[in-house]
Amino acid sequence: xxxxxxxxxxxxxxxxxxxxxxxxxxxxxxxxxxxxxxxxxxxxxxxxxxxxxxxxxxxxxxxxxxxxxxxxxxxxxxxxxxxxxxxxxxxxxxxxxxxxxxxxxxxxxxxxxxxxxxxxxxxxxxxxxxxxxxxxxxxxxxxxxxxxxxxxxxxxx
Amino acid sequence: xxxxxxxxxxxxxxxxxxxxxxxxxxxxxxxxxxxxxxxxxxxxxxxxxxxxxxxxxxxxxxxxxxxxxxxxxxxxxxxxxxxxxxxxxxxxxxxxxxxxxxxxxxxxxxxxxxxxxxxxxxxxxxxxxxxxxxxxxxxxxxxxxxxxxxxxxxxxxxxxxxxxxxxxxxxxxxxxxxxxxxxxxxxxxxxxxxxxxxxxxxxxxxxxxxxxxxxxxxxxxxxxxxxxxxxxxxxxxxxxxxxxxxxxxxxxxxxxxxxxxxxxxxxxxxxxxxxxxxxxxxxxxxx
Numbered sequence: 001x002x003x004x005x006x007x008x009x010x011x012x013x014x015x016x017x018x019x020x021x022x023x024x025x026x027x028x029x030x031x032x033x034x035x036x037x038x039x040x041x042x043x044x045x046x047x048x049x050x051x052x053x054x055x056x057x058x059x060x061x062x063x064x065x066x067x068x069x070x071x072x073x074x075x076x077x078x079x080x081x082x083x084x085x086x087x088x089x090x091x092x093x094x095x096x097x098x099x100x101x102x103x104x105x106x107x108x109x110x111x112x113x114x115x116x117x118x119x120x121x122x123x124x125x126x127x128x129x130x131x132x133x134x135x136x137x138x139x140x141x142x143x144x145x146x147x148x149x150x151x152x153x154x155x156x157x
Numbered sequence: 158x159x160x161x162x163x164x165x166x167x168x169x170x171x172x173x174x175x176x177x178x179x180x181x182x183x184x185x186x187x188x189x190x191x192x193x194x195x196x197x198x199x200x201x202x203x204x205x206x207x208x209x210x211x212x213x214x215x216x217x218x219x220x221x222x223x224x225x226x227x228x229x230x231x232x233x234x235x236x237x238x239x240x241x242x243x244x245x246x247x248x249x250x251x252x253x254x255x256x257x258x259x260x261x262x263x264x265x266x267x268x269x270x271x272x273x274x275x276x277x278x279x280x281x282x283x284x285x286x287x288x289x290x291x292x293x294x295x296x297x298x299x300x301x302x303x304x305x306x307x308x309x310x311x312x313x314x315x316x317x318x319x320x321x322x323x324x325x326x327x328x329x330x331x332x333x334x335x336x337x338x339x340x341x342x343x344x345x346x347x348x349x350x351x352x353x354x355x356x357x358x359x360x361x362x363x364x365x366x367x368x369x370x371x372x373x374x375x376x377x378x379x380x381x382x383x384x385x386x387x388x389x390x391x392x393x394x395x396x397x398x399x400x401x402x403x404x405x406x407x408x409x410x411x412x413x414x415x416x417x418x419x420x421x422x423x424x425x426x427x428x429x430x431x432x433x434x435x436x437x438x439x440x441x442x443x444x
Binding site: 001017018019021040041042043045048054055056060061062064108126127130131 | 209263
């Protein structure tokens with residue numbers, strides 16, 4: 001079936017199978033391999049992308065359901081060759097070890113800061129509790145959130 | 158996932174016609190349960206009726222006369238963040254906030270949650286404590302039913318083929334009503350509940366006018382602690398009385414042992430959590 005969708009600021013008209021999920025569309029049809037699948041059932045968070053600015057598990061979204069939506073993946077962050085402030089903060093804090101959860105974690109943090117530009121540590125923990133890091137870099141991730149929140153100009157203080 | 162036909166009705170009438178035409182067709186709401194079941198080939202529907210593009214199933218309305226109407230396709234996250242829900246039903250906002258993780262709450266819908274009838278879930282117990290009803294439509298008409306009787310057993314409801322939950326209705330709370338949802342997880346913060354306890358308490362002065370205590374996630378459906386509720390009526394909820402009600406709650410449940418706890422463990426937790434939530438409810442400052 002036909003799907004009209006904006007992905008990383010590109011307007012696309014795509015033909016998708018009904019049984020194709022959003023992560024299939026991203027990785028297989030568009031070659032956007034930054035989004036990775038972990039559990040495939042919405043528990044781990046590694047496939048997190050933003051749909052209309054809100055984080056979702058791309059393994060559970062039917063490709064047909066992004067018709068008319070705006071999708072942002074890890075490849076859509078950053079401008080003119082510069083990394084996004086959240087990516088910079090993850091590098092600064094070394095908020096990863098093996099890196100498998102990182103793209104999903106960063107997209108979840110983007111969702112968090114869009115809703116709540118100055119989250120408390122408790123709010124950040126609560127929001128990110130469904131993004132699982134096998135290497136246990138949670139403290140570094142929370143540090144990166146604080147740095148990214150402080151560096152963003154959206155906070156107004 | 159095996160291939161399937163995806164129908165995309167734009168009106169409720171069209172969706173109901175499609176479901177009436179083919180009893181094997183499955184309604185698709187948020188997909189967080191159905192897509193997983195299909196990925197694991199536990200369900201192999203040949204036709205899905207996608208409900209996401211039907212405006213009549215969306216949205217939340219509040220009125221102090223009639224209460225809340227939540228469209229069945231409203232996401233759990235929308236319920237959790239809605240101002241009227243937060244103001245008038247803070248415990249319902251909490252019971253939605255603690256569902257899974259934010260990605261699932263952005264997809265999963267309240268109607269889908271109830272119709273799926275997974276016993277390990279948070280919103281159903283709280284909604285029963287608040288006296289919620291479900292509105293159900295089919296091509297042959299409309300009916301309403303208390304959520305308490307709608308949920309028959311694990312994954313079983315009173316829905317007949319061709320019927321669809323269209324709205325969840327919550328009556329307005331009486332003045333100063335206290336309510337609480339307490340979730341206990343045994344594995345990780347965002348896990349499904351091992352036990353969930355929902356309390357709704359109406360007061361007359363310092364005495365209990367009416368009380369609902371509902372234990373979720375422990376038996377195949379949420380369990381109302383009717384004996385405990387009756388004990389409380391007309392009395393001040395002293396620590397001794399609360400202990401007695403908590404004991405009745407522990408006897409009322411028929412716990413299912415699973416990876417989140419043995420039946421004995423869950424029974425004990427029910428006692429502790431009912432006690433804790435009632436103590437919390439009587440000491441909380443009235444709204």
